Amino acid sequence: MAIDSNFTYTEAYLACPECDLVHAVPSIREGEQGRCIRCGALLFVRHKDSLDRALAFAMTGLMFFILANMFPLLTFEMEGRSESNRLIDGAIAFWTAGYWELGIVVFIFSVVAPLAVLLVLITLLLPMRLGKAPPSPQLQVRILTHLKPWAMSEIFILGIIVAFVKLQDFADVSVGLSLFAFVLMVAATVMAYMTLDEGALWSRLKEIQA
Amino acid sequence: MSAAGVTAKSLGALSCHVCGLLVSGSYSAAHSARCPRCDAALHSRKVNSMHRTWALLIAAGVLYIPANVYPVLTLVSFGRATTNTIMGGVIELVHSGQIVIAVIVFVASVFVPIFKIAALLFLVLSVQLRMKARPRARTLLYRFTEFIGRWSMIDIFMISILIALVKLQALATVTAGPGAIAFAAVVILTMFAAMTFDPRLIWDAEGEDDDGR
Numbered sequence: 481m482a483i484d485s486n487f488t489y490t491e492a493y494l495a496c497p498e499c500d501l502v503h504a505v506p507s508i509r510e511g512e513q514g515r516c517i518r519c520g521a522l523l524f525v526r527h528k529d530s531l532d533r534a535l536a537f538a539m540t541g542l543m544f545f546i547l548a549n550m551f552p553l554l555t556f557e558m559e560g561r562s563e564s565n566r567l568i569d570g571a572i573a574f575w576t577a578g579y580w581e582l583g584i585v586v587f588i589f590s591v592v593a594p595l596a597v598l599l600v601l602i603t604l605l606l607p608m609r610l611g612k613a614p615p616s617p618q619l620q621v622r623i624l625t626h627l628k629p630w631a632m633s634e635i636f637i638l639g640i641i642v643a644f645v646k647l648q649d650f651a652d653v654s655v656g657l658s659l660f661a662f663v664l665m666v667a668a669t670v671m672a673y674m675t676l677d678e679g680a681l682w683s684r685l686k687e688i689q690a
Numbered sequence: 691m692s693a694a695g696v697t698a699k700s701l702g703a704l705s706c707h708v709c710g711l712l713v714s715g716s717y718s719a720a721h722s723a724r725c726p727r728c729d730a731a732l733h734s735r736k737v738n739s740m741h742r743t744w745a746l747l748i749a750a751g752v753l754y755i756p757a758n759v760y761p762v763l764t765l766v767s768f769g770r771a772t773t774n775t776i777m778g779g780v781i782e783l784v785h786s787g788q789i790v791i792a793v794i795v796f797v798a799s800v801f802v803p804i805f806k807i808a809a810l811l812f813l814v815l816s817v818q819l820r821m822k823a824r825p826r827a828r829t830l831l832y833r834f835t836e837f838i839g840r841w842s843m844i845d846i847f848m849i850s851i852l853i854a855l856v857k858l859q860a861l862a863t864v865t866a867g868p869g870a871i872a873f874a875a876v877v878i879l880t881m882f883a884a885m886t887f888d889p890r891l892i893w894d895a896e897g898e899d900d901d902g903r
């Protein structure tokens with residue numbers, strides 16, 4: 481492969497993030513993807529209406545996130561007494577029990593990071609949809625990249641399922657309205673990430689700023 | 691160039707760790723080494739990758755012991771207290787016949803943390819010993835390790851839900867145990883260890899081989 485190494489920075493080539501091999505950026509069609517020929521890492525994707533769809537999913541996710549915080553997730557009944565929990569109650573319970581470190585960790589992983597991901601996506605994509613520049617696109621993309629591993633809503637759902645199964649052994653447990661909203665919020669967030677194509681994001685930003 | 695192709699490093703270029711833009715070495719030297727597209731700090735390889743990964747792995751390995759020895763939760767019901775460690779929770783699920791859930795919790799809480807520590811230890815050593823065998827398989831191992839790490843948090847979320855829900859005083863109360871802190875620390879430390887490890891180092895040994903001949 482002949483590479484013109486006489487560039488300051490270039491979008492014509494791309495180095496694999498996992499093995500550093502340089503590839504010429506191919507023109508691929510919507511729905512296609514390209515992988516590194518050496519290590520197999522996913523390098524290129526193109527989705528239909530990527531930015532619009534990601535924005536729609538992020539806004540859907542935010543609506544369900546609000547709903548997920550308004551009602552109980554689970555209700556637990558025993559001998560005529562009952563107790564319900566909301567999304568943030570787990571973090572509060574750790575905090576009040578003296579395990580403040582775990583309270584902070586659970587609060588960030590289950591509430592702050594998932595909400596922040598949706599808000600950053602919306603404040604990035606909504607202005608772009610309206611043809612305006614987002615407040616700070618570079619910072620927003622960086623926040624999104626660093627936040628992603630710490631938003632653990634989908635893992636929280638498994639935590640709820642395990643808690644549900646454990647409680648069933650000695651009491652009546654019922655599922656609250658918020659659990660459905662929470663599951664839909666996770667689905668919408670995953671779809672927003674899957675449809676978002678960063679190449680399209682940067683080229684659209686360039687058009688807007690030009 | 692050989693069939694192996696060209697790396698950004700061999701061109702003297704760097705690719706941004708955040709947005710992937712390919713930037714020449716002379717540009718980054720002249721412009722305070724920040725990505726012209728996303729403004730992230732530019733590095734050819736993750737900074738101090740080996741040192742950081744080692745330090746985080748050792749810390750995770752040390753905390754792995756209290757995470758498994760100390761109880762993570764205690765259930766008091768009608769005056770009877772049951773205390774569970776991480777493994778105890780799995781065994782209890784097996785006894786109550788919830789095999790599928792027991793397998794999920796076992797994989798997430800017992801298998802994944804130890805697998806992650808072992809896999810990263812192997813990867814760090816393989817880079818340090820300039821191992822050349824099977825770089826693609828090792829990259830795959832890294833990708834898998836990075837992907838599964840977060841799932842170990844299931845137990846911590848489960849405990850947070852139980853202690854928030856089960857607080858009917860004498861009837862039934864669940865409290866957290868100190869093992870939970872150590873366990874969460876192991877999960878977070880190994881996540882950081884996977885993030886600080888740079889899989890490009892696996893392939894750098896191959897480049898050295900080409901240059902030597």
